[in-house]
Amino acid sequence: xxxxxxxxxxxxxxxxxxxxxxxxxxxxxxxxxxxxxxxxxxxxxxxxxxxxxxxxxxxxxxxxxxxxxxxxxxxxxxxxxxxxxxxxxxxxxxxxxxxxxxxxxxxxxxxxxxxxxxxxxxxxxxxxxxxxxxxxxxxxxxxxxxxxxxxxxxxxxxxxxxxxxxxxxxxxxxxxxxxxxxxxxxxxxxxxxxxxxxxxxxxxxxxxxxxxxxxxxxxxxxxxxxxxxxxxxxxxxxxxxxxxxxxxxxxxxxxxxxxxxxxxxxxxxxxxxxxxxxxxxxxxxxxxxxxxxxxxxxxxxxxxxxxxxxxxxxxxxxxxxxxxxxxxxxxxxxxxxxxxxxxxxxxxxxxxxxxxxxxxxxxxxxxxxxxxxxxxxxxxxxxxxxxxxxxxxxxxxxxxxxxxxxxxxxxxxxxxx
Numbered sequence: 001x002x003x004x005x006x007x008x009x010x011x012x013x014x015x016x017x018x019x020x021x022x023x024x025x026x027x028x029x030x031x032x033x034x035x036x037x038x039x040x041x042x043x044x045x046x047x048x049x050x051x052x053x054x055x056x057x058x059x060x061x062x063x064x065x066x067x068x069x070x071x072x073x074x075x076x077x078x079x080x081x082x083x084x085x086x087x088x089x090x091x092x093x094x095x096x097x098x099x100x101x102x103x104x105x106x107x108x109x110x111x112x113x114x115x116x117x118x119x120x121x122x123x124x125x126x127x128x129x130x131x132x133x134x135x136x137x138x139x140x141x142x143x144x145x146x147x148x149x150x151x152x153x154x155x156x157x158x159x160x161x162x163x164x165x166x167x168x169x170x171x172x173x174x175x176x177x178x179x180x181x182x183x184x185x186x187x188x189x190x191x192x193x194x195x196x197x198x199x200x201x202x203x204x205x206x207x208x209x210x211x212x213x214x215x216x217x218x219x220x221x222x223x224x225x226x227x228x229x230x231x232x233x234x235x236x237x238x239x240x241x242x243x244x245x246x247x248x249x250x251x252x253x254x255x256x257x258x259x260x261x262x263x264x265x266x267x268x269x270x271x272x273x274x275x276x277x278x279x280x281x282x283x284x285x286x287x288x289x290x291x292x293x294x295x296x297x298x299x300x301x302x303x304x305x306x307x308x309x310x311x312x313x314x315x316x317x318x319x320x321x322x323x324x325x326x327x328x329x330x331x332x333x334x335x336x337x338x339x340x341x342x343x344x345x346x347x348x349x350x351x352x353x354x355x356x357x358x359x360x361x362x363x364x365x366x367x368x369x370x371x372x373x374x375x376x377x378x379x380x381x382x383x384x385x386x387x388x389x390x391x392x393x394x395x396x397x398x399x400x401x402x403x404x405x406x407x408x409x410x411x412x413x414x415x416x417x
Contacts, residue, residue: 001167001402001405002398002402005160007156007398008155008159009152009153009155009156009394009397009398009400009401010099010135010152010394010397012046012151012152012156013097013135013145013148013149013397014097014099014135015042016039016042016144016148016151016152017095017097017137017143017144017145018095018096018097019038019039019042020035020086020092020093020094020095021033021035021036021038021039021092021144021178022035022085022087022091023036023085023087023088023180023181024088024182025088025182030060030061030178030179030184030187030188031061031085031178031179032085032179032182032184033085036061036084036085036178036179037057037061037178039084039151040057040061040062040063040084040178041057043057043063043084043151044056044063044065046155047063047155047174050159050162050163051162052066052067052158052174055174058190060178060188061084061177061178062175062176062177062178062188062189062190063084063174063176064173064174064175064190064193064194065158065173065174066171066172066173066174067158067161067162067169067171067172067174068171069169069170070165070169071168071169071170071412072417073168073170073415073416074415074416074417075169075170075171075411075415076197076198076411077170077171077172077173077196077197078170078172078173078196078197078200078407078408078411079172079175079194079196079198079373079375080154080157080173080175080200080202080404081175081176081177081199081200081201081202081364081365081368081375082147082154082176082201082202082203082380083150083177083178083179083180083181083185083203083364084147084148084151084176084177084178085178085179085180085181085182085185086142086144086146086181087142087146087181087386088181089142089386090141090142090386090387090388091140091141091142092142092144093141094140094141095138095142095143095144096137096141097135097137098110098111098136098137098138099133099134099394100133100135100136101133102131102133103126103129103130103131103134104130105120105126105127105130106120107119107120108126108134108391110136110137110138110139110388111138111139112138112139112140113138113139113140113388114139116139116389118136118389118391122389123384123389123391125205125206125383126391128206129393129395129396132394132395132396134391134393134394135392135393135394136390136391137390140388141388142386142387142388143390143392144390145380145381145382145383145385145390145391145392146181146203146382146386146390147180147202147380147382149202149380149381149382149397149400150201150202150203150380150400152397153202153380153397153400153401153404154174154202154404156401157401157404157405157408158172158174160401160405161408167405167408167409168409169409169411169412170408170411170412170415173194173195173196173199175189177364180203180363180364183325183326183362185364185367186367186368186371189368189371191371191372191373196373197373198336198339198373198374198375199365199368199373199374199375200343200365200375200377200378200407201363201364201365201368201376201377201378202378202380202400202404203363203364203365203378203380203382204357204359204377204378204379204382205380205381205383205385206355206379206381206383206396207381207393207395207399208347208352208353208355208379208399209355209357209378209379210343210344210347210355210376210377210378211356211357211359211363211376211377211378212329212356212376212377213290213329213333213358213359214290214326214328214330214358214359214360214361214362214363214365214366215267215288215289215290215328215359215362216288216289216290216291216292216326217286217288217295217325217326217362218286218295218299218323218324218325219284219285219286219287219322219323219325220285220286220287220299220302220322220323221282221283221284221321222248222282222283222318222319223280223281223282223319223321224241224244224248224276224280224281224282224283224316224318225241225279225280225316226239226240226242226243226244226278226279226280226281226313226315226316227239227279227316228277228278229278238278239278239313239314239316240278241276241277241278241280241281241316242276242277242278244309244313244316244318245274245281245282245283247309247312248283248305248306248310249271249274249283252269252271257269257298257301263360265290267287267288267291267294267295267298268287268288268289268298269285269287269298269301269302270286270287270288271284271285272284272285272286285302286325287299287302287322288360288361290328292327292328292331299320299322302320303320306318306320325362326367326370329365329366329369329370329375331369331370332369332370332374333369333376335374336374338414339376340376342407342410342414343376343378343403344356345406345407345410346406346407346409346410347378347379347403349402349403349406349409350399350402350403350406351399352399352403359377363377378400378404378407379400379403380396380397380400381393381396381397
């Protein structure tokens with residue numbers, strides 16, 4: 001099918017990553033940054049140029065579009081989804097993408113910062129990419145493959161389907177979301193407008209990976225209340241909320257229950273932000289585990305730790321507030337095994353071995369699954385996310401384009417007249 005196809009995914013990707021779409025976790029607006037819409041407007045324009053007439057950008061920064069069905073079969077409506085925003089962990093301003101043709105297997109030095117070297121010692125997946133063409137940033141920014149690789153792949157697959165009517169498929173919905181990186185990616189999505197039966201996020205890593213399980217997640221905030229006093233006359237009066245907060249963080253385990261000490265299916269309690277003054281300080285945590293029931297145990301541990309530390313500081317007090325964030329998509333997908341099975345079949349048709357994996361994190365799909373759209377996650381090739389070492393293989397992106405097209409085809413083939 002793709003022997004003579006002139007892929008557009010690279011050209012699209014190189015253009016998209018140069019548009020700054022960084023989201024802002026401290027913003028109270030939606031989307032959190034208006035600049036995310038700069039890319040979204042371009043996507044709508046390009047979709048319309050393909051002949052997708054209903055492409056639209058709504059006030060919240062969501063792009064909706066439909067590839068019309070070209071079969072007489074009654075096929076469930078499937079959705080492909082990626083997010084336009086990039087992480088706030090590293091700058092996304094002035095991205096200069098570089099193509100390293102025919103990667104030979106050694107270190108990749110980035111020209112704008114000699115200290116940034118992408119080495120297969122730290123990134124072993126690179127060793128599997130010998131001979132591939134690798135895209136990186138220049139050393140001063142992240143690349144933005146998370147998730148502009150997914151965006152570009154969906155756009156190229158849409159282009160393929162619109163120009164190859166011989167490939168039969170049902171109606172396909174396209175959804176591009178803002179603010180995924182700050183956990184708000186589907187807060188304002190209109191599920192009635194989306195009107196899809198099943199979905200797939202294109203937001204995974206190595207080629208062939210298929211993720212149908214993710215962390216269940218809660219957020220937590222500890223608020224510490226101290227006693228303020230003038231430092232010149234503070235003896236036996238001042239109780240520094242900053243010091244109490246620091247002591248709480250220091251009391252967390254050093255060799256377990258943290259991202260840096262866990263792997264595979266192990267959960268964690270992780271402080272992500274601390275701020276305050278003597279009178280009041282706040283610590284924000286993320287709490288993660290594949291077993292949703294285990295979240296309560298982690299939260300009780302955090303509460304016990306907080307109470308034990310605060311007791312050492314007479315006059316101080318603290319509260320813990322927990323909020324639910326997202327849940328393990330496996331709890332939904334187990335009831336719809338065909339969704340994952342068809343994705344595995346599409347990956348095989350693209351010439352890859354499906355790699356069933358679990359996400360030590362979340363995607364828009366984890367929340368969409370609980371909003372009525374069972375939605376596993378498919379690879380894009382994006383690697384070393386959220387930092388200056390980020391990279392993606394062009395050949396991996398092309399395989400992702402193929403997977404999307406084959407998946408649309410599989411759904412049509414499996415459907416009844």
